[in-house]
Amino acid sequence: MSEDPFGPADALSEEQVATAVEAARPDWRLVDAEPIPEGSDILYRVTVEPDEGRDATTTERRAVLKCFRPSGPLAGRAPDRVVTEVRLLELAGAETTVPVPTVYGFCESHDAVPAPFFLMEYVEGVSETGLSPDVETTERLTRVAARYLARIHDWRSFEAAGNFAVDDGDVVVDGTARWVDHLHGVVDGAVTHLGETRFSDLQAPVAEYVEERFTDAAFDAAPVLLHGDYRYGNLVVDPGRATVEAVLDWGASLAGDRLYELVWVEAEFAGNAPVGSERRRGVREALYEAYESERGVAFERDASFARRERLYRFVKRVIEMRWFPYWHGDLECSERADHAARLRRGVASML
Incomplete structure (x- = not known):
């Protein structure tokens, strides 16, 4: 393949x-x-x-x-x-x-x-290819990046969810979909292509899980502006000062649930370390503490929050499986195989 x-x-x-x-x-x-x-x-x-x-x-x-x-x-x-x-x-x-x-x-x-x-x-600094932060630097950068992410999310809100278009010089949502329906469509598209990947054996159980969860989905979060690809590779940073010099690549931006983007950011900034691991806990704590402090509003960690977070973690893994050959094709064969095995275990544990 x-x-x-x-x-x-x-x-x-x-x-x-x-x-x-x-x-x-x-x-x-x-x-x-x-x-x-x-x-x-x-x-x-x-x-x-x-x-x-x-x-x-x-x-x-x-x-x-x-x-x-x-x-x-x-x-x-x-x-x-x-x-x-x-x-x-x-x-x-x-x-x-x-x-x-x-x-x-x-x-x-x-x-x-x-x-x-x-x-x-051209903004001076380093991005993912030149950045190998230790745990302390990772958490410091996470806090700075989280504050900017909160400002992005609070910048604009929308009546509908989905991709953007430019209309009369302004950025508007291209459609009238609810967030849960837009996300369901995105995940269905990813599942359709799983048969073309090394995870083809998971296509049927994943499709069944997705259909069950979205049928039962009782949430419809108010859409805000999401960056869409907020990770180290799209941040220009000064690791010595732990500052973010520029936020790049806004081409995947969309209107959606802020928690959805936070789930992705937590995983990406922690190097996709397992949920509950020491590295993941440190990044999660830094991310939410700085994000909520910047906004002056804390999430309600209720049952709805837990269900959305769990579903979004699953969605991230499904999308990563769909794009695995392209997102991780530059890894060494053994490293790529190890990452695929971890991803497979993570999905299987949620089915």
Whole structure:
């Protein structure tokens, strides 16, 4: 079975990168470009300078070019998500204290370059590939990241749940679904594809479990703005100072239950350590303490909270199984097999 991670399989030529820079910012020209291998979109770290002969005031600077990837594992994904990401970055920069890169320029369609694409500020720091925090650093960064996550969640609320679209310059929910119905649809889509993975033997019992739980689901949380992929890989941090310098990759943002995102963040920041382990407990405590302190409101740890949390943990595992070849395809074979075995045990323990 192929285990291909996301990556720059469709890298751009130097001419295409130069064309994209000029299309997004006509007053700039490309000096140098370096592909960024991480991510599900096409990314380049570029150096630009004012185009000779134009009335430009900028000096040489570094930026990031992000282009929609039309092929690969996410083929069929709507390019409108890039349009939404650009607008969210602009609005977050103007309306919140969440650190985000400045958008320098945007192009919605182009004949020679995969589009939409945009240029944004290059923020100094490290992300997942350069970050191996110890337990103390992990918990310090978790607290800082949790405070920003609380601000994101409290930034906007919505009447319906689901993916976003841009309408008249604002970000709106594309549809009228309840949160529980939107999530049910997402999970059903993941279960449908389990037959194509190494977890195909779990497809039938997982489908039965999902149907039972969503049939009995008695919750419908008020939708708020979720980042959608809040993890170390999408945070630029200064590990020495334990600060978050930028929150990246808003393309998966949606309106949904804040607890759903917290379940994902807890697992990701703890390196998917088992629930109840010392590492997981430390991250969980830091996450909720800082999140609730920032909001000035604590969750009610009642039966509804427990049921939602358990269901969301299961949903995360199902989605991870569906995308396992792509999320973990760059691991060594033995490490990938160990991770798959832990994931399988975790799902089986909940069935």
